[in-house]
Amino acid sequence: MLNKIRDNSGSVLVLSLWILTLLSLTALSLALKARFELKLTKYQWDDICLLQSAKAGVVHAVSVLSKHRAIGYSALNQEWAHAPALFEKLSMAKAKLTFARDTQDAMGERKRFYGLADEESKINLNHAPKEVLEKIFSMEPDIVPCLMDWRDKNNAVLSSGAESRYYESLPNPYSCRNGPLRSLAELSLVKGVTPDIFDEVKEVLTVFGTGQVNLNTASPAVLEKTGLTGSLAEKIRMFREGEDFVMGTEDDGVFESLGSVLQRLNHLYALTDEERVSLNHCLQKKMLCVKSTCFRLNMMVRTFDSRSWRRYDIVVSPYQKGLQPLYWSEVL
């Protein structure tokens, strides 16, 4: 009898220990879940703060650009292009913002500017004539008719081109745009454009802006692809750099109007006939400008404790569309 009572006491003790263990595990699980949810809420709160701060950043950038609205030209020595006080370490809403633009000079040296980039410093794929596209895609000329088919409204195939019939026969089919490209990434959908070719050309291209190239901001490589001779593109670079040989400083040469370009260059450098012809050709074809209309914001946004961050790629057209961005993408 005594043994039976001892056995029962032992079983009750083991059962109690099991129940205690189960209760402890349940409590631990609830604590972990509560902690996870708290953390999740913090990150969701961070997301909201980062997005709101990025929107405040767009308002800030447009307000800086609006100071230049009445000036007849856009140049790299204006504060939208580089002003650390305005663009390097900003505190807006609930986060820190940095607007940076990385460039590479002719020697391959990289330089960081704190400011915005103008889209008219690049060639617009939606407007570039065939002769310009042929210079850009000289490594694979068949891309030119394919790209022209991609952006024209019809489904008539150009020689060596491709329309929807081709794209819809692919293993992962899609339709031809038959209209303007909406982002530069769309170029990689065009027949013949491999990842290597895309990487090779992406730095000189855009799908935003008027289609004209700004003589005050475009690189010599872009100017040459637009149709100017290589030697004239170099003379324009030297003129813009000024006496300190640095672009984006006070002594920079600036073209205030298209009408003054030939006179200002000729005053400093003796232009050859070939250089004059290339300049006049581009001017007559209305391929050049001195004022930009679209600007790109490469924006890094961090929470004040640096726990969360986002990088945004945004394009605005402040003189035409105001605050509403033409393009907004989170860079992963």
Ligand SMILES: [Ca+2]
């Ligand atoms: Ca088409």
Ligand SMILES: [Ca+2]
């Ligand atoms: Ca300079």
